[in-house]
Amino acid sequence: MTTTPAVELGLLGGFLTQVRDRPHATALVFNDEETTYRELYERAGRERDRLALLQLAPHAPVGILADKSPATVALVLGCLLARRPLLLPSPALADTLLADLFAQAGCAHVLAPGGHSARVTPSPDTPAQPLPADQAADTALMLTTSGSTSLPKIVPLALDAVDRFTRWAGNAFDIGPGRTVLNYAPLNFDLCLLDVWTTLARGGRVVLVDPALAAHGRHLRDLVLRHDVHVVQAVPMAFGLLQDAAAKTGDTFPGVDHVMFTGDAIADRTLAALPALFPTARIHNIYGCTETNDSFIHEIDTTATTFPPVPIGRPLPGVHALVLDPDTRTPVEGPGSGELYVHTPFQSRGYLDRTRHADKFTDHPLGLDDRRWFRTGDLVRRDATGTLHLNGRTDFQVKVRGVAVNTAEIERVLQEHPDVLEAGVAALPDPIAGRKLIAAVRRAPHSALTGLQLRTHCARHLPRAAVPHQLTLTDDPLPKTATGKVDRKALDLLDRISPTTAPTTAPTTTPVSAPLAEGIPS
Structure with a gap:
Protein backbone atom coordinates (compact mmCIF):
# COMPACT_ATOMS: atom_id res chain seq x y z
CA MET A 1 0.00 0.00 0.00
CA THR A 2 1.31 3.46 -0.88
CA THR A 3 0.81 6.49 1.35
CA THR A 4 0.34 10.04 0.21
CA PRO A 5 3.48 12.12 0.85
CA HIS A 24 6.62 16.25 20.37
CA ALA A 25 7.76 18.77 17.75
CA THR A 26 6.89 22.38 18.50
CA ALA A 27 3.88 23.65 16.56
CA LEU A 28 3.39 27.09 18.12
CA VAL A 29 5.41 29.60 20.11
CA PHE A 30 3.50 32.38 21.86
CA ASN A 31 5.09 34.74 24.38
CA ASP A 32 7.89 32.21 24.87
CA GLU A 33 5.49 29.33 25.64
CA GLU A 34 5.74 26.36 23.29
CA THR A 35 2.87 24.13 22.20
CA THR A 36 3.68 20.78 20.61
CA TYR A 37 1.70 19.20 17.80
CA ARG A 38 0.27 16.66 20.22
CA GLU A 39 -0.76 19.34 22.71
CA LEU A 40 -2.36 21.40 19.96
CA TYR A 41 -4.28 18.36 18.71
CA GLU A 42 -5.50 17.55 22.20
CA ARG A 43 -6.69 21.13 22.68
CA ALA A 44 -8.43 21.00 19.32
CA GLY A 45 -10.04 17.71 20.30
CA ARG A 46 -11.51 19.26 23.44
CA GLU A 47 -12.94 22.08 21.35
CA ARG A 48 -14.41 19.55 18.91
CA ASP A 49 -16.05 17.77 21.85
CA ARG A 50 -17.59 21.05 23.04
CA LEU A 51 -18.94 21.61 19.55
CA ALA A 52 -20.60 18.19 19.61
CA LEU A 53 -22.46 19.12 22.80
CA LEU A 54 -24.15 22.00 20.96
CA GLN A 55 -26.00 19.45 18.79
CA LEU A 56 -25.94 21.67 15.73
CA ALA A 57 -27.42 20.69 12.40
CA PRO A 58 -24.89 19.28 9.91
CA HIS A 59 -22.75 22.00 8.35
CA ALA A 60 -24.41 24.76 10.38
CA PRO A 61 -21.75 27.47 10.86
CA VAL A 62 -20.42 28.86 14.11
CA GLY A 63 -18.70 32.15 14.83
CA ILE A 64 -15.36 32.58 16.55
CA LEU A 65 -14.52 35.81 18.36
CA ALA A 66 -11.15 35.89 20.09
CA ASP A 67 -7.73 37.48 19.82
CA LYS A 68 -4.88 35.44 18.40
CA SER A 69 -3.48 32.83 20.80
CA PRO A 70 -2.70 29.08 20.80
CA ALA A 71 -6.15 28.51 22.32
CA THR A 72 -7.80 30.33 19.41
CA VAL A 73 -5.74 28.33 16.88
CA ALA A 74 -6.93 25.16 18.63
CA LEU A 75 -10.55 26.32 18.46
CA VAL A 76 -10.27 26.92 14.71
CA LEU A 77 -8.69 23.49 14.26
CA GLY A 78 -11.45 21.92 16.36
CA CYS A 79 -14.06 23.37 13.99
CA LEU A 80 -12.13 22.23 10.93
CA LEU A 81 -11.71 18.71 12.34
CA ALA A 82 -15.46 18.60 12.98
CA ARG A 83 -16.10 19.80 9.41
CA ARG A 84 -17.94 22.75 10.91
CA PRO A 85 -17.85 25.98 8.84
CA LEU A 86 -16.66 28.92 10.90
CA LEU A 87 -16.85 32.68 10.53
CA LEU A 88 -13.65 34.35 11.72
CA PRO A 89 -14.03 38.16 11.70
CA SER A 90 -11.72 40.72 13.24
CA PRO A 91 -12.32 41.13 16.98
CA ALA A 92 -11.46 44.82 16.45
CA LEU A 93 -14.73 45.42 14.57
CA ALA A 94 -17.51 47.23 16.37
CA ASP A 95 -19.81 44.93 18.33
CA THR A 96 -22.82 45.98 16.27
CA LEU A 97 -21.05 44.99 13.04
CA LEU A 98 -19.94 41.70 14.55
CA ALA A 99 -23.46 40.89 15.72
CA ASP A 100 -24.79 41.56 12.22
CA LEU A 101 -22.05 39.47 10.58
CA PHE A 102 -22.66 36.46 12.82
CA ALA A 103 -26.40 36.69 12.20
CA GLN A 104 -25.97 37.05 8.44
CA ALA A 105 -23.77 33.93 8.36
CA GLY A 106 -26.45 31.97 10.20
CA CYS A 107 -24.30 31.37 13.28
CA ALA A 108 -26.46 30.10 16.14
CA HIS A 109 -23.45 30.29 18.47
CA VAL A 110 -20.42 32.54 18.79
CA LEU A 111 -17.53 30.73 20.45
CA ALA A 112 -14.49 31.74 22.45
CA PRO A 113 -11.66 29.33 23.42
CA GLY A 114 -12.15 26.98 26.35
CA GLY A 115 -15.92 27.17 26.30
CA HIS A 116 -15.99 30.77 27.48
CA SER A 117 -18.75 33.11 26.33
CA ALA A 118 -17.96 35.52 23.52
CA ARG A 119 -18.73 39.19 24.11
CA VAL A 120 -21.12 39.34 21.12
CA THR A 121 -24.13 37.27 20.13
CA PRO A 122 -25.80 37.23 16.70
CA SER A 123 -28.21 40.09 16.12
CA PRO A 124 -31.86 38.96 16.18
CA ASP A 125 -32.73 41.72 13.70
CA THR A 126 -30.41 40.67 10.87
CA PRO A 127 -31.78 37.96 8.55
CA ALA A 128 -29.57 34.94 7.98
CA GLN A 129 -28.21 34.23 4.52
CA PRO A 130 -26.98 30.67 4.89
CA LEU A 131 -24.48 29.04 2.60
CA PRO A 132 -25.97 27.48 -0.53
CA ALA A 133 -26.60 23.77 -0.03
CA ASP A 134 -23.96 22.81 -2.60
CA GLN A 135 -21.30 24.80 -0.72
CA ALA A 136 -22.13 24.23 2.95
CA ALA A 137 -20.58 20.75 3.10
CA ASP A 138 -17.14 21.83 1.87
CA THR A 139 -16.82 25.36 3.30
CA ALA A 140 -14.03 25.58 5.86
CA LEU A 141 -13.39 29.23 6.70
CA MET A 142 -15.46 32.34 6.25
CA LEU A 143 -13.31 35.47 6.29
CA THR A 144 -14.45 39.05 5.76
CA THR A 145 -13.42 42.01 3.69
CA SER A 146 -12.11 45.11 5.44
CA GLY A 147 -15.27 47.17 5.92
CA SER A 148 -14.82 49.74 8.68
CA THR A 149 -18.01 51.81 8.90
CA SER A 150 -20.14 49.57 6.67
CA LEU A 151 -20.83 45.86 7.01
CA PRO A 152 -17.89 43.84 5.64
CA LYS A 153 -18.60 41.20 3.01
CA ILE A 154 -18.37 37.56 4.11
CA VAL A 155 -16.04 35.47 1.94
CA PRO A 156 -16.48 31.67 2.24
CA LEU A 157 -13.44 29.54 1.40
CA ALA A 158 -13.79 25.87 0.52
CA LEU A 159 -11.43 23.39 2.17
CA ASP A 160 -10.12 22.18 -1.19
CA ALA A 161 -9.20 25.78 -2.12
CA VAL A 162 -7.33 26.13 1.18
CA ASP A 163 -5.59 22.81 0.53
CA ARG A 164 -4.45 23.90 -2.92
CA PHE A 165 -3.04 27.06 -1.38
CA THR A 166 -1.12 25.27 1.39
CA ARG A 167 0.48 22.99 -1.19
CA TRP A 168 1.65 25.96 -3.27
CA ALA A 169 2.86 28.04 -0.32
CA GLY A 170 4.65 25.17 1.38
CA ASN A 171 6.62 24.35 -1.75
CA ALA A 172 7.25 27.97 -2.75
CA PHE A 173 8.81 28.97 0.58
CA ASP A 174 10.27 25.65 1.74
CA ILE A 175 7.98 25.36 4.77
CA GLY A 176 8.32 22.08 6.64
CA PRO A 177 9.92 20.35 9.63
CA GLY A 178 12.79 22.34 11.08
CA ARG A 179 11.51 25.60 9.62
CA THR A 180 10.19 28.54 11.67
CA VAL A 181 7.67 31.03 10.31
CA LEU A 182 6.75 34.34 11.92
CA ASN A 183 3.02 35.07 12.03
CA TYR A 184 2.43 38.81 12.31
CA ALA A 185 -1.12 39.13 10.98
CA PRO A 186 -4.26 38.60 13.07
CA LEU A 187 -5.91 35.22 12.54
CA ASN A 188 -8.76 36.75 10.53
CA PHE A 189 -6.31 37.86 7.81
CA ASP A 190 -5.97 35.73 4.70
CA LEU A 191 -2.19 36.05 5.26
CA CYS A 192 -2.58 33.39 7.96
CA LEU A 193 -3.33 30.79 5.30
CA LEU A 194 0.40 30.91 4.63
CA ASP A 195 2.14 31.65 7.89
CA VAL A 196 -0.16 29.68 10.25
CA TRP A 197 -2.14 27.05 8.38
CA THR A 198 0.44 26.13 5.74
CA THR A 199 3.10 25.88 8.45
CA LEU A 200 0.97 23.56 10.60
CA ALA A 201 0.09 21.46 7.56
CA ARG A 202 3.77 21.04 6.69
CA GLY A 203 5.23 20.44 10.16
CA GLY A 204 6.96 23.78 10.72
CA ALA A 215 3.27 47.63 17.20
CA HIS A 216 6.51 47.27 19.21
CA GLY A 217 9.45 47.01 16.84
CA ARG A 218 11.87 45.87 19.53
CA HIS A 219 9.57 42.95 20.37
CA LEU A 220 9.41 41.91 16.71
CA ARG A 221 13.20 42.16 16.40
CA ASP A 222 13.65 39.98 19.49
CA LEU A 223 11.24 37.34 18.20
CA VAL A 224 13.00 36.99 14.86
CA LEU A 225 16.43 36.74 16.48
CA ARG A 226 15.56 34.62 19.51
CA HIS A 227 13.53 32.00 17.65
CA ASP A 228 15.74 31.68 14.57
CA VAL A 229 12.94 32.60 12.19
CA HIS A 230 13.37 31.52 8.56
CA VAL A 231 10.25 32.99 6.88
CA VAL A 232 8.70 36.39 7.52
CA GLN A 233 5.48 37.48 5.81
CA ALA A 234 3.86 40.71 6.94
CA VAL A 235 2.29 43.98 5.90
CA PRO A 236 4.80 46.75 5.09
CA MET A 237 4.18 48.48 8.44
CA ALA A 238 5.75 45.53 10.27
CA PHE A 239 8.94 45.78 8.23
CA GLY A 240 9.10 49.50 8.99
CA LEU A 241 8.92 48.67 12.70
CA LEU A 242 11.65 46.03 12.33
CA GLN A 243 13.80 48.46 10.37
CA ASP A 244 13.58 51.17 13.03
CA ALA A 245 14.22 48.74 15.90
CA ALA A 246 17.21 47.12 14.20
CA ALA A 247 18.70 50.51 13.32
CA LYS A 248 19.02 51.32 17.03
CA THR A 249 21.03 48.19 17.78
CA GLY A 250 22.76 47.48 14.48
CA ASP A 251 21.09 44.06 14.23
CA THR A 252 20.43 42.22 10.99
CA PHE A 253 18.53 38.97 10.40
CA PRO A 254 20.80 36.63 8.42
CA GLY A 255 18.78 33.55 9.45
CA VAL A 256 15.74 34.67 7.46
CA ASP A 257 15.79 33.25 3.93
CA HIS A 258 12.33 34.30 2.71
CA VAL A 259 10.75 37.74 3.17
CA MET A 260 7.31 38.53 1.78
CA PHE A 261 5.52 41.86 2.06
CA THR A 262 1.91 42.13 1.04
CA GLY A 263 -1.35 43.96 1.59
CA ASP A 264 -0.29 47.56 0.92
CA ALA A 265 2.32 49.78 -0.72
CA ILE A 266 5.74 49.70 0.94
CA ALA A 267 7.60 52.91 1.76
CA ASP A 268 10.74 53.50 -0.31
CA ARG A 269 12.96 53.84 2.76
CA THR A 270 11.77 50.48 4.09
CA LEU A 271 12.15 48.71 0.74
CA ALA A 272 15.67 50.06 0.32
CA ALA A 273 16.60 48.79 3.80
CA LEU A 274 15.36 45.21 3.34
CA PRO A 275 18.40 43.73 1.50
CA ALA A 276 20.79 44.82 4.27
CA LEU A 277 18.32 43.95 7.02
CA PHE A 278 17.83 40.41 5.61
CA THR A 303 21.62 43.71 -5.91
CA ALA A 304 19.95 46.86 -7.27
CA THR A 305 21.17 50.24 -6.06
CA THR A 306 17.85 51.97 -6.65
CA PHE A 307 14.34 50.64 -6.21
CA PRO A 308 11.59 51.83 -8.55
CA PRO A 309 7.93 51.23 -7.60
CA VAL A 310 7.57 47.50 -6.99
CA PRO A 311 5.56 45.53 -9.59
CA ILE A 312 2.91 43.07 -8.47
CA GLY A 313 4.70 40.65 -10.77
CA ARG A 314 3.54 37.57 -12.59
CA PRO A 315 0.71 35.10 -11.93
CA LEU A 316 1.20 32.21 -9.52
CA PRO A 317 0.90 28.70 -10.97
CA GLY A 318 -2.67 28.09 -12.05
CA VAL A 319 -3.64 31.76 -11.87
CA HIS A 320 -5.15 33.40 -14.94
CA ALA A 321 -5.05 37.17 -15.47
CA LEU A 322 -7.08 39.36 -17.77
CA VAL A 323 -6.37 43.06 -18.36
CA LEU A 324 -9.42 44.79 -19.80
CA ASP A 325 -9.27 48.17 -21.52
CA PRO A 326 -11.73 50.37 -19.57
CA ASP A 327 -12.79 52.32 -22.66
CA THR A 328 -13.13 49.64 -25.32
CA ARG A 329 -13.88 46.76 -22.90
CA THR A 330 -11.52 44.55 -24.90
CA PRO A 331 -8.64 42.46 -23.55
CA VAL A 332 -5.20 44.07 -23.56
CA GLU A 333 -2.82 41.65 -25.24
CA GLY A 334 0.84 42.37 -24.60
CA PRO A 335 1.97 45.71 -23.12
CA GLY A 336 -0.82 48.07 -22.09
CA SER A 337 -3.03 49.24 -19.25
CA GLY A 338 -6.48 48.39 -17.97
CA GLU A 339 -8.52 46.87 -15.18
CA LEU A 340 -7.37 43.56 -13.72
CA TYR A 341 -9.53 40.44 -13.59
CA VAL A 342 -8.16 37.23 -12.04
CA HIS A 343 -9.07 33.59 -11.61
CA THR A 344 -7.11 31.58 -9.03
CA PRO A 345 -7.19 27.97 -7.77
CA PHE A 346 -7.62 29.36 -4.27
CA GLN A 347 -10.53 31.75 -4.71
CA SER A 348 -13.94 31.94 -3.10
CA ARG A 349 -16.99 31.02 -5.15
CA GLY A 350 -18.58 34.31 -4.19
CA TYR A 351 -19.75 36.44 -1.29
CA LEU A 352 -22.16 34.88 1.15
CA ASP A 353 -24.59 37.71 0.40
CA ARG A 354 -25.02 37.27 -3.33
CA THR A 355 -26.71 40.69 -3.60
CA ARG A 356 -23.30 42.22 -2.85
CA HIS A 357 -21.50 40.66 -5.81
CA ALA A 358 -21.95 43.97 -7.67
CA ASP A 359 -20.31 42.41 -10.74
CA LYS A 360 -17.26 41.40 -8.69
CA PHE A 361 -17.56 37.65 -9.36
CA THR A 362 -18.28 37.41 -13.06
CA ASP A 363 -18.13 35.22 -16.11
CA HIS A 364 -15.47 36.14 -18.65
CA PRO A 365 -16.36 39.71 -19.71
CA LEU A 366 -16.41 38.60 -23.35
CA GLY A 367 -17.68 35.07 -22.76
CA LEU A 368 -14.42 33.50 -23.96
CA ASP A 369 -14.25 30.75 -21.30
CA ASP A 370 -16.33 29.20 -18.52
CA ARG A 371 -14.11 30.27 -15.60
CA ARG A 372 -15.39 32.34 -12.70
CA TRP A 373 -13.46 35.61 -12.74
CA PHE A 374 -12.97 38.16 -9.98
CA ARG A 375 -13.04 41.81 -10.96
CA THR A 376 -10.39 43.32 -8.69
CA GLY A 377 -11.06 47.01 -9.34
CA ASP A 378 -7.28 47.48 -9.66
CA LEU A 379 -5.80 49.38 -12.59
CA VAL A 380 -2.61 47.77 -13.86
CA ARG A 381 0.00 48.16 -16.57
CA ARG A 382 1.61 45.18 -18.28
CA ASP A 383 5.15 45.87 -19.49
CA ALA A 384 7.01 44.29 -22.38
CA THR A 385 8.25 41.43 -20.18
CA GLY A 386 4.73 40.48 -19.08
CA THR A 387 5.18 41.87 -15.58
CA LEU A 388 2.20 43.70 -14.09
CA HIS A 389 2.48 47.05 -12.29
CA LEU A 390 -0.25 48.47 -10.06
CA ASN A 391 -1.42 51.93 -11.16
CA GLY A 392 -4.26 52.46 -8.72
CA ARG A 393 -7.91 51.55 -8.34
CA THR A 394 -11.02 52.32 -10.29
CA ASP A 395 -12.66 53.51 -7.07
CA PHE A 396 -9.65 55.73 -6.27
CA GLN A 397 -10.23 57.77 -9.42
CA VAL A 398 -11.80 61.13 -8.51
CA LYS A 399 -12.17 64.49 -10.22
CA VAL A 400 -10.80 67.67 -8.63
CA ARG A 401 -11.83 70.84 -10.47
CA GLY A 402 -12.70 68.68 -13.46
CA VAL A 403 -9.30 66.94 -13.54
CA ALA A 404 -9.13 63.16 -12.97
CA VAL A 405 -6.65 62.20 -10.24
CA ASN A 406 -5.85 58.91 -8.55
CA THR A 407 -5.55 58.95 -4.77
CA ALA A 408 -3.43 55.78 -4.77
CA GLU A 409 -0.85 57.54 -6.94
CA ILE A 410 -0.80 60.47 -4.51
CA GLU A 411 -0.17 58.04 -1.64
CA ARG A 412 2.69 56.48 -3.60
CA VAL A 413 4.33 59.87 -4.15
CA LEU A 414 3.96 60.80 -0.48
CA GLN A 415 5.56 57.51 0.55
CA GLU A 416 8.52 58.16 -1.73
CA HIS A 417 9.65 60.94 0.61
CA PRO A 418 12.44 59.48 2.79
CA ASP A 419 10.89 60.85 6.00
CA VAL A 420 7.46 59.29 5.43
CA LEU A 421 6.55 55.94 7.00
CA GLU A 422 2.96 55.70 5.79
CA ALA A 423 0.39 57.86 4.07
CA GLY A 424 -3.30 57.92 3.36
CA VAL A 425 -5.32 60.12 1.01
CA ALA A 426 -9.07 60.64 0.89
CA ALA A 427 -11.33 62.74 -1.33
CA LEU A 428 -14.06 64.66 0.47
CA PRO A 429 -17.03 66.39 -1.20
CA ASP A 430 -16.43 70.08 -1.90
CA PRO A 431 -19.06 72.48 -3.28
CA ILE A 432 -16.53 74.30 -5.46
CA ALA A 433 -13.87 71.80 -6.47
CA GLY A 434 -16.17 68.77 -6.56
CA ARG A 435 -13.68 66.87 -4.43
CA LYS A 436 -11.15 68.11 -1.89
CA LEU A 437 -8.08 65.95 -1.29
CA ILE A 438 -6.92 65.47 2.29
CA ALA A 439 -3.81 63.52 3.25
CA ALA A 440 -2.42 62.18 6.49
CA VAL A 441 1.25 61.26 6.84
CA ARG A 442 3.15 59.49 9.56
CA ARG A 443 6.68 60.81 9.87
CA ALA A 444 9.75 58.74 10.55
CA PRO A 445 11.03 58.86 14.15
CA HIS A 446 12.86 62.12 15.01
CA SER A 447 11.96 63.57 11.60
CA ALA A 448 11.64 67.35 11.31
CA LEU A 449 9.49 67.02 8.16
CA THR A 450 7.09 69.95 7.73
CA GLY A 451 3.94 70.37 5.72
CA LEU A 452 5.63 72.91 3.47
CA GLN A 453 8.45 70.48 2.66
CA LEU A 454 5.98 67.72 1.89
CA ARG A 455 3.82 69.96 -0.30
CA THR A 456 6.93 71.00 -2.19
CA HIS A 457 7.73 67.31 -2.73
CA CYS A 458 4.18 66.69 -4.00
CA ALA A 459 4.29 69.70 -6.31
CA ARG A 460 7.46 68.37 -7.94
CA HIS A 461 5.96 64.96 -8.68
CA LEU A 462 2.21 65.46 -9.10
CA PRO A 463 -0.12 67.50 -11.32
CA ARG A 464 -1.43 70.62 -9.64
CA ALA A 465 -4.92 69.15 -9.12
CA ALA A 466 -3.43 66.12 -7.34
CA VAL A 467 -1.57 68.07 -4.63
CA PRO A 468 -3.57 67.56 -1.41
CA HIS A 469 -5.55 70.55 -0.20
CA GLN A 470 -4.92 69.56 3.41
CA ASP A 476 1.69 58.11 15.52
CA PRO A 477 0.43 55.24 13.35
CA LEU A 478 -2.42 56.19 11.04
CA PRO A 479 -5.87 54.71 11.76
CA LYS A 480 -6.27 51.21 10.35
CA THR A 481 -9.11 49.08 9.10
CA ALA A 482 -9.71 45.64 10.60
CA THR A 483 -7.30 44.19 8.02
CA GLY A 484 -4.48 46.57 8.88
CA LYS A 485 -4.66 48.95 5.93
CA VAL A 486 -4.87 52.71 6.32
CA ASP A 487 -8.50 53.59 7.08
CA ARG A 488 -9.11 56.37 4.58
CA LYS A 489 -12.62 56.91 5.95
CA ALA A 490 -11.10 57.98 9.27
CA LEU A 491 -8.61 60.48 7.83
CA ASP A 492 -11.02 63.40 8.08
CA LEU A 493 -11.44 62.69 11.80
CA LEU A 494 -7.67 62.61 12.25
CA ASP A 495 -7.50 65.87 10.33
CA ARG A 496 -9.84 67.54 12.85
CA ILE A 497 -8.02 66.41 15.98
CA SER A 498 -4.38 66.62 14.91
CA PRO A 499 -2.34 69.57 16.18
CA THR A 500 -0.07 69.46 13.12
CA THR A 501 -2.61 70.03 10.36
CA ALA A 502 -1.38 72.10 7.44
CA PRO A 503 -4.24 73.19 5.18
CA THR A 504 -3.39 75.00 1.99
CA THR A 505 -4.61 75.61 -1.50
CA ALA A 506 -2.82 73.81 -4.28
CA PRO A 507 0.40 75.59 -5.28
CA THR A 508 0.42 77.72 -8.38
CA THR A 509 4.06 77.02 -9.19
CA THR A 510 6.37 74.06 -8.94
CA PRO A 511 8.08 73.93 -6.58
CA VAL A 512 6.05 75.83 -3.98
CA SER A 513 7.62 79.26 -3.67
CA ALA A 514 5.33 81.10 -1.25
CA PRO A 515 5.81 80.29 2.44
CA LEU A 516 2.78 78.59 3.98
CA ALA A 517 2.20 78.57 7.73
CA GLU A 518 1.29 75.24 9.27
CA GLY A 519 -2.07 75.14 11.01
CA ILE A 520 -3.44 78.28 9.27
CA PRO A 521 -6.21 77.65 6.73
CA SER A 522 -5.95 79.22 3.33
Missing part, protein backbone atom coordinates in the same frame (compact mmCIF):
# COMPACT_ATOMS: atom_id res chain seq x y z
CA ALA A 6 2.94 14.70 3.60
CA VAL A 7 3.86 17.50 1.22
CA GLU A 8 0.87 16.58 -0.99
CA LEU A 9 -1.66 16.51 1.84
CA GLY A 10 -3.84 19.51 2.57
CA LEU A 11 -4.37 21.35 5.82
CA LEU A 12 -6.11 18.70 7.91
CA GLY A 13 -4.31 15.69 6.46
CA GLY A 14 -0.96 17.40 6.81
CA PHE A 15 -1.62 18.51 10.37
CA LEU A 16 -2.79 15.04 11.46
CA THR A 17 0.30 13.51 9.85
CA GLN A 18 2.50 15.77 11.97
CA VAL A 19 0.56 14.79 15.09
CA ARG A 20 1.09 11.12 14.28
CA ASP A 21 4.72 11.24 13.16
CA ARG A 22 6.16 14.16 15.17
CA PRO A 23 3.93 14.64 18.21
CA ARG A 205 6.94 25.98 13.80
CA VAL A 206 4.79 29.11 13.98
CA VAL A 207 5.93 32.04 16.12
CA LEU A 208 2.72 33.94 16.88
CA VAL A 209 3.10 37.67 17.43
CA ASP A 210 0.95 38.75 20.38
CA PRO A 211 -1.53 41.34 19.02
CA ALA A 212 -0.90 43.48 22.12
CA LEU A 213 2.78 43.76 21.14
CA ALA A 214 2.48 43.90 17.36
CA PRO A 279 21.17 39.83 3.89
CA THR A 280 20.56 36.19 2.85
CA ALA A 281 16.85 36.38 2.08
CA ARG A 282 14.92 36.25 -1.14
CA ILE A 283 12.47 39.16 -0.96
CA HIS A 284 9.07 39.03 -2.57
CA ASN A 285 6.08 41.28 -3.10
CA ILE A 286 2.88 39.22 -3.04
CA TYR A 287 -0.36 40.57 -4.46
CA GLY A 288 -3.81 39.19 -3.75
CA CYS A 289 -7.10 39.87 -2.04
CA THR A 290 -9.34 38.04 0.41
CA GLU A 291 -11.66 36.88 -2.38
CA THR A 292 -8.93 35.23 -4.48
CA ASN A 293 -6.02 34.79 -2.07
CA ASP A 294 -2.51 35.29 -3.43
CA SER A 295 -2.49 35.85 -7.17
CA PHE A 296 0.83 37.43 -8.25
CA ILE A 297 4.38 37.45 -6.97
CA HIS A 298 7.47 39.51 -7.76
CA GLU A 299 10.98 38.86 -6.49
CA ILE A 300 13.02 41.96 -5.68
CA ASP A 301 16.48 42.29 -7.20
CA THR A 302 18.48 42.72 -3.98
CA LEU A 471 -1.99 67.71 4.98
CA THR A 472 -1.91 66.26 8.48
CA LEU A 473 1.47 65.24 9.89
CA THR A 474 1.62 62.85 12.82
CA ASP A 475 4.24 60.82 14.65
